[in-house]
Amino acid sequence: MFRNNYDNDAVTFSPQGRIFQIEYSEEAVKQGSVVVGIASKKHVVLCAIKRNAEELSSYQKKLFAIDEHCGIAIAGLTSDARVLSNFMKQQALGHRLTYGRAMPVASLVDEIGTKAQINTQMYGKRPYGVGLLVAGVDEDGTHLFEFKPSGMTEELVGCAIGARSQMARTYLEKNIDAFADASKEELIKHGLQALHETLVQDKELTIDNTAVGVTGFKEGSKNKAEPFKLYEAAEVKQWLDAISESKEGNEGEGMDVDE
Amino acid sequence: MDHRPQAWGRPRDDVYGAYDHSFMNTNSHPNQHTQQPLVTGTSVLAVKYKDGVVIAADNLGSYGSFARFTDVKRLHTFQDTSVVGFSGDISDMQYITRHLHQKSIEESYASSSANKKSRLSAANLHTYLSKMLYRRRSKMDPLWNHMLVVGFDDDEKPFVGSADLLGTTFTAPTLATGIGSMLAQPLLRTYAGTDEEAAERTKEEAIKVIQECMKVLFYRDARSQETYSLAVVSREGVEMKTSEKLENMSWAFADRIKGYGTQTV
Numbered sequence: 001m002f003r004n005n006y007d008n009d010a011v012t013f014s015p016q017g018r019i020f021q022i023e024y025s026e027e028a029v030k031q032g033s034v035v036v037g038i039a040s041k042k043h044v045v046l047c048a049i050k051r052n053a054e055e056l057s058s059y060q061k062k063l064f065a066i067d068e069h070c071g072i073a074i075a076g077l078t079s080d081a082r083v084l085s086n087f088m089k090q091q092a093l094g095h096r097l098t099y100g101r102a103m104p105v106a107s108l109v110d111e112i113g114t115k116a117q118i119n120t121q122m123y124g125k126r127p128y129g130v131g132l133l134v135a136g137v138d139e140d141g142t143h144l145f146e147f148k149p150s151g152m153t154e155e156l157v158g159c160a161i162g163a164r165s166q167m168a169r170t171y172l173e174k175n176i177d178a179f180a181d182a183s184k185e186e187l188i189k190h191g192l193q194a195l196h197e198t199l200v201q202d203k204e205l206t207i208d209n210t211a212v213g214v215t216g217f218k219e220g221s222k223n224k225a226e227p228f229k230l231y232e233a234a235e236v237k238q239w240l241d242a243i244s245e246s247k248e249g250n251e252g253e254g255m256d257v258d259e
Numbered sequence: 260m261d262h263r264p265q266a267w268g269r270p271r272d273d274v275y276g277a278y279d280h281s282f283m284n285t286n287s288h289p290n291q292h293t294q295q296p297l298v299t300g301t302s303v304l305a306v307k308y309k310d311g312v313v314i315a316a317d318n319l320g321s322y323g324s325f326a327r328f329t330d331v332k333r334l335h336t337f338q339d340t341s342v343v344g345f346s347g348d349i350s351d352m353q354y355i356t357r358h359l360h361q362k363s364i365e366e367s368y369a370s371s372s373a374n375k376k377s378r379l380s381a382a383n384l385h386t387y388l389s390k391m392l393y394r395r396r397s398k399m400d401p402l403w404n405h406m407l408v409v410g411f412d413d414d415e416k417p418f419v420g421s422a423d424l425l426g427t428t429f430t431a432p433t434l435a436t437g438i439g440s441m442l443a444q445p446l447l448r449t450y451a452g453t454d455e456e457a458a459e460r461t462k463e464e465a466i467k468v469i470q471e472c473m474k475v476l477f478y479r480d481a482r483s484q485e486t487y488s489l490a491v492v493s494r495e496g497v498e499m500k501t502s503e504k505l506e507n508m509s510w511a512f513a514d515r516i517k518g519y520g521t522q523t524v
Contacts, residue, residue, distance in 0.1 A: 097390070098386065098387055098390050099379065099383040099386055099387050100382060100383055100385075100386035101379075101380070101382075101383050101413060139378075223413065223414075
């Protein structure tokens with residue numbers, strides 16, 4: 001009886017000026033597991049919590065390398081992310097072939113922004129059900145972009161999207177001053193700390209469900225990119241140990257604040 | 260009366276006569292791609308020095324052997340950081356420069372905020388142009404040019420690259436196109452045969468050797484002219500001069516040359 005009549009397609013406004021299909025697609029992003037991105041002057045870090053469908057299955061990938069200088073983290077429908085990441089890989093490679101240089105991150109993000117917006121303005125299409133964090137380096141420095149299914153993109157210093165990501169964003173806001181000059185290691189630890197904030201009661205970051213991706217400038221170089229590197233499984237152990245150590249150290253004084 | 264659908268809405272044949280299709284194809288011959296250049300520019304020269312590159316080309320557009328246009332600028336700056344020098348077809352040059360102008364506008368939109376510097380370097384531009392030329396030659400419709408792209412590469416070192424109508428690419432410390440590749444290139448190699456040698460040369464030395472070579476080319480190249488353009492690309496930007504004149508020429512050797520005209524001796 002009180003059915004919403006304005007959410008049957010992505011091209012019809014509601015009388016309140018909203019487009020429900022786009023809002024629903026952003027809801028899909030909120031249901032994906034959380035990813036965090038932080039940029040310093042020298043590095044950009046992506047951290048993700050991976051989910052497994054059941055105990056016996058493997059964990060769904062959350063971080064993807066797009067090109068030497070660029071990678072993405074996804075939250076939402078993985079199948080939609082596949083389309084976008086394949087497209088981004090093609091664009092980045094095409095740019096390398098025609099110009100002999102790495103594609104500027106801003107132009108790459110513009111391309112997917114345009115592509116996603118078209119889906120919100122054509123009858124018979126639907127918005128992508130996935131949000132991205134795009135991390136990369138180019139001549140202008142390090143970059144972290146957020147991409148939303150509406151086609152909106154913006155550049156940030158730190159960002160988190162996905163389930164319970166507000167907790168991570170709050171952590172990032174608290175520590176924002178530390179990021180710009182942070183080392184690669186510090187940046188990764190901040191990322192994992194932010195991830196940790198989003199966890200529900202009896203969940204923990206483990207080597208199975210945590211992934212870290214890093215790109216940045218080579219040591220002592222202004223414009224040479226360090227290839228986007230993905231750390232998974234045993235490779236993330238060192239950082240997980242480091243943050244749980246610092247947790248234990250703070251536990252005593254932090255206890256009553258948490259309660 | 261003709262009731263078939265294909266006759267609907269058309270003048271009736273029995274009233275106006277049969278429909279004349281001939282106006283649809285006015286030229287009875289097939290379309291042709293470029294078979295030869297028409298108005299042409301001759302050699303372009305470029306040399307590296309320690310802080311940049313010097314490039315030169317004369318201002319002549321020849322129509323066959325006829326010196327038809329005497330004020331054609333064949334050096335074009337790109338984004339204040341690179342210069343492209345064109346030899347070969349002038350109309351194709353104009354097409355390419357219009358295209359590059361468009362490209363530079365797009366590029367400046369892509370990096371619009373003031374502190375951003377992501378731009379196409381000369382090396383990037385050279386790659387782009389060579390792909391463009393190769394694509395056109397593969398369509399059997401080449402852009403009839405041989406050009407030199409000068410400026411800096413991604414490591415901010417001086418860059419000189421050549422790209423021709425076949426899509427062939429080449430880089431060297433000194434380069435010349437056309438007849439200049441035979442007459443001037445050997446002279447330029449005595450100035451700098453390697454990048455290491457070029458890194459020891461000053462701007463003044465570079466300009467001097469270019470002036471000398473332009474003079475040799477004017478003596479020997481029958482499609483050349485006395486006024487020329489010379490550009491110096493450095494980290495500060497592009498310094499373009501478009502009305503240089505050859506100096507201290509001596510034609511004393513000319514009356515000893517025999518065998519070309521109508522002399523009987």
